[in-house]
Amino acid sequence: AIKEELDEFRRLFLELHPADQTEVFLRLEESERKRVYEFLSPEEFAEIFEGLEIDEQKAIALELNDYYAAEMFNKMYADDVADFFGELQQEHVEDILQAMNKEDADDVQELLMYEDNTAGSIMTKEFISVKASHTVAEVIELLREKGPDAETIYYLYVVDEAGKLVGVTSIRDLITSMSDETIETFMSSRVVSVHVKTDQEEVAQLIQKYDFLAAPVVTDHNMLVGIVTVDDVIDVLEQEATEDVGEITASRGSTDVTITSIQAAKRRAPWIVLLMFFGLGTAEVIGIFEETLESVVLLAAFIPMVMGSAGNTGTQSLAVAVRALATGTLEKRGFWKTVVREFSTGLLIGVTCGVVIMLLLGLLYGDLFLGFIVGLSIMVSLGVASVIGTTIPLIINKLNMDPAIASGPFITTLSDVISLMIYFTIATSFLQHV
Amino acid sequence: AIKEELDEFRRLFLELHPADQTEVFLRLEESERKRVYEFLSPEEFAEIFEGLEIDEQKAIALELNDYYAAEMFNKMYADDVADFFGELQQEHVEDILQAMNKEDADDVQELLMYEDNTAGSIMTKEFISVKASHTVAEVIELLREKGPDAETIYYLYVVDEAGKLVGVTSIRDLITSMSDETIETFMSSRVVSVHVKTDQEEVAQLIQKYDFLAAPVVTDHNMLVGIVTVDDVIDVLEQEATEDVGEITASRGSTDVTITSIQAAKRRAPWIVLLMFFGLGTAEVIGIFEETLESVVLLAAFIPMVMGSAGNTGTQSLAVAVRALATGTLEKRGFWKTVVREFSTGLLIGVTCGVVIMLLLGLLYGDLFLGFIVGLSIMVSLGVASVIGTTIPLIINKLNMDPAIASGPFITTLSDVISLMIYFTIATSFLQHV
Known part of the structure; x- marks a missing residue:
């Protein structure tokens, strides 16, 4: 009867698509998982294992006995094995490779030699x-x-x-x-x-x-x-899209909702703290102009608006640059053409916003002078911010540096400092002439 | 000799992959393009036409005579024809469908019936x-x-x-x-x-x-x-990634580098102007607390830091929400679990940043009191901002509304106003007790 039950389980389970088998498997308790290893051959379990995330693979691999694991790795596609091994410690990898078939182990070892994110690291050896x-x-x-x-x-x-x-x-x-x-x-x-x-x-x-x-x-x-x-390529595109979003929002490598809040905070807090330190720069700038601020306290009320508009425009330009890099259109267009396009766009938006706010502040506060200072500051800041937003990611890309440095908040922080200086410089020089 | 030259051109050109033929074709002048239409059959040209962007297709279609165009559409995959027709005016489409083979025209018409962004609108009829x-x-x-x-x-x-x-x-x-x-x-x-x-x-x-x-x-x-x-799916993923970035940066539909700066400014300026109007809210908040500000002008210096930290945390949470929606992990995790995870993460980051800045301002400015106000404000603001950043896109998604409303700058603007109110409320109440 046990034999029949086992056969029935195997029949039903193996009829499922491997991706669905993986989903079912992930819902099991440890004791139930142990039974799966008994019921399924290493070859059958390999298809489930291939569908797991790396972190899950690490945990599950510890539950398998050495022979079963080695047999499973023999049956997996070499590129999937290499992806997993790439995350393990060197000595652990060598032990497993020893236990595998020589031919399969050689394929995996070859793939491990290639650098991350190259064609070699994602290719498969099983072709015809x-x-x-x-x-x-x-x-x-x-x-x-x-x-x-x-x-x-x-x-x-x-x-x-x-x-x-x-x-x-x-x-x-x-x-x-x-x-x-x-x-x-x-x-x-x-x-x-x-x-x-x-x-x-x-x-x-x-x-x-x-x-x-x-x-x-x-x-x-x-x-x-x-x-x-092509299925590996889809994963690459998904990964690159996640990286793009991560770069724009300074949350690289932590947009995963499945990690705990402590893990997420550990990965994200350093960025926020770092950006806060840069924020001291804006405090310094405002400190320099304390005298101007004391004579017209209302100037403080428009700090967020000037800074915010510049930051938003800079972020739009960043989005253009990031997508142009990702889709390869930048190479077709050329660096300077793109920067000039963005600068003109920023200036056009700046003139629009500047004129609108000048009239609005004149009407709302009956203060044409304040409207003029805020409007002019926005005009200049937006042009500058669009250039910052475009050039910094492109330059960093040209230098083959980690583009995370050009993430959205960094662009925003830089444009904050510059737009504040523009605002207070304009305000101070006009106040002196009144 | 002309016949030979023609044959030689055809031989060399048609040996290229269609994607490369398209690239070459795009570099030609109008007179040269006219010769291509003479040299290539409608069926051969169909492969080039399929590789063009919709805007390019519109321009090129005007250069073809009616018979050549109808023949070309007969030979194209029905889904590609439907994509193109979807961008044309209704009456123009009917004229072309009239000129096409009945069978091919029927396929295209069927595809045109399906709503944008559904499986029906991107599927192909040419299967076995x-x-x-x-x-x-x-x-x-x-x-x-x-x-x-x-x-x-x-x-x-x-x-x-x-x-x-x-x-x-x-x-x-x-x-x-x-x-x-x-x-x-x-x-x-x-x-x-x-x-x-x-x-x-x-x-x-x-x-x-x-x-x-x-x-x-x-x-x-x-x-x-x-x-x-799968190739249509890759295009969908690319399009969705571009939309994600567009949403986070309020530059939806304008991250294309090939449009002119006037076109780009037209599409992007409304967002910046709208956000500037919202920015008037921050000016109002600061205006309300003008008295507090006049008694301690230095408070103004930390407005950007408090607002910026909250905005950055909110944007990180937005990135988590957007990616969770795009990759389908949200459904697996559930709404509340995700919101609670983000709130705890925001609070943890807030406590870290708050303590750091309290000590730092105490050391730098010798002003423990100011440090306490700024630190406490950052603590509270970050927790709130992370909830705003997560819930708003998720709620908008649940309501089946346009997610562009939840774009990054809107989240930032909202968190700006709230964090300013937190900052000045804390500052005012403590100043009263001193």
């Missing part, structure tokens, strides 16, 4: 390569044999004797050709490929541009070493 | 469906015939006599099966499908979760009407 002299019938025979293990069989990459990439064809072409034709007769010899060291964001842009399902990855000598598939 | 009773050999014959026109041949959808979706199989399964087996014997009858009215963002999340290359789209009665392919 054929020879130009193969006939359609021979290739179909090969697919029958190797198809189940490959990550995609949609594209067939053609290599020469040395392993150099010389062409590409698709299963669509294969099926619409006669069985005795050789691959050579219909393959395309213009293959778009990426280098192992190409940045993953560039790979994603390439796959998106050509609507590819996968892109071949080559070394310096055009040797085919792997492929990047 | 088979019967469960078909043998592998019959299906391969069908693929030979229909394969070249289909958008993807990777998945084969199985429908019954009425056209209802009953199963799915892949070309991988087809190739590894014997040629006399029927589809029924190896197809999967658990098909994950989406409804025509499903939101495109949900479709993207589904395809991402299951690592699909396409998802079938069905009507109320499970009738298969189209498929959404």
Whole structure:
């Protein structure tokens, strides 16, 4: 009866899509999870394990015995194993690699050599390569044999004797050709490929541009070493979008809602504290102009408005720059053209806002002079803020530095200090002439 | 000789990938473009046209004669034609549909009926469906015939006599099966499908979760009407990421660097002006507390710091909320759990910042009292700001309203007003007791 129950559980559970199996698995208690390891083979469990987040994988790996774990890693796609190992300690990794099949372990070790965020680090080794002299019938025979293990069989990459990439064809072409034709007769010899060291964001842009399902990855000598598939690219795009939002809001790496508030506070507080220190700069600026402020206390009332408008305009320009970098349109447009466009935009918005506020303050407070000072300050500040918002992320990108430095709050803080100086300088010089 | 030149041009040009043909085409002058229309058949030009942006398509369509245009639309994928027609005026669309083949025109018209941003609006009609009773050999014959026109041949959808979706199989399964087996014997009858009215963002999340290359789209009665392919999903994700950034920075629909500065200013200035009006609120708050400010002018110096810290914390919480909505993790976590997590995080950051600034101002200015007022204000403001930053986008999402209302600057403006009131209320009540 136990045997029957087990079979019934296996039948129902394995009928689920692996992504759903993972969801069910995550809801189980530890004791129930232990039974899953007994019921499922390492190969079957590998599909569940691949769907877990890295943090979850770490916790679950501790629950598996060494043999089961090694067998599971043998059956996983090498790129997924490498992703996981990349987060473990070196010695732990070596122990596991020892326990794995030599062939599978070699694939994983190769992937571990590539730097994070490169094509090499996200590529998979399970692709299908054929020879130009193969006939359609021979290739179909090969697919029958190797198809189940490959990550995609949609594209067939053609290599020469040395392993150099010389062409590409698709299963669509294969099926619409006669069985005795050789691959050579219909393959395309213009293959778009990426280098192992190409940045993953560039790979994603390439796959998106050509609507590819996968892109071949080559070394310096055009040797085919792997492929990047479209599902990995989607994950890259998702990750880059999260990073973009993180950069704009100084909450990099902590937009995950599943972490605890203590973890979130630990990651986010340093940014807020740092920005608060920079905020001392604005206090200093206001301190310098204390005399001006004492003579017209009402000037303080418009500090937030001048600062805020400049900050908002700077943030808009930042959004333009971040998206232009992410989608690759910046390269098409050029640096200076983009900066000039943003400066003109900022000035135009500044003139609009300046005139509106001048008239409004004149009407509301009957104080044309105050309206003039605030309006003029907004005009100048907005032009400057749009240049700051555009150039800083672009320059940082050119210098290959960590773009987190150019995050939204930093741009805002910088534009705060500058717009305050503009405001008080204008106010002070006009007060002296009255 | 002219004939030879033409042939040579055609040979070189058509060898390029369509995405590259589009790039070359965009660099041509009008007179050169006219020659392209002469040299290329409507079918060949269709591939270039599909790669253009909507604005570019509008301009180019005007250069084509009616017959050439109608032929080109016949040959394009129906979803691409529908995307383009969606941007044209109704009467213009009807004229073109009249000139097209009835069958192709019907496909396009069907797609035009679906609302924007639904599965129906982004799906393609060019998919392959088979019967469960078909043998592998019959299906391969069908693929030979229909394969070249289909958008993807990777998945084969199985429908019954009425056209209802009953199963799915892949070309991988087809190739590894014997040629006399029927589809029924190896197809999967658990098909994950989406409804025509499903939101495109949900479709993207589904395809991402299951690592699909396409998802079938069905009507109320499970009738298969189209498929959404992974390349469309990538475009959706890109578009959603741009919208997220636009929302956070109040620059929705204007992060495109290719528009002129006048166009950009027209789209962005209204936001800045509107936010400036809200900024009058902060001026009002400060005006109310003018008396307090006159007695301690130095209080003005810390307005930017208190407001800025609260604004930054609010923006971090906004980033968490926006990403949780985009990646679907919010549904998994639940509304209250997320709000409570953010409130605790904000309070923790607030306590940290408050204590730091209290000590710092005590040391720097030798003024423990000022340090106490600023520190306490930051503590309270940060907790409140994190709740504002999380709840407002979530509530707006629940009400199915336009999330642009919850954009970053609005959150910041709201948190500005509230943190100023907290700051001056604390300052005023303590000054009275001194």
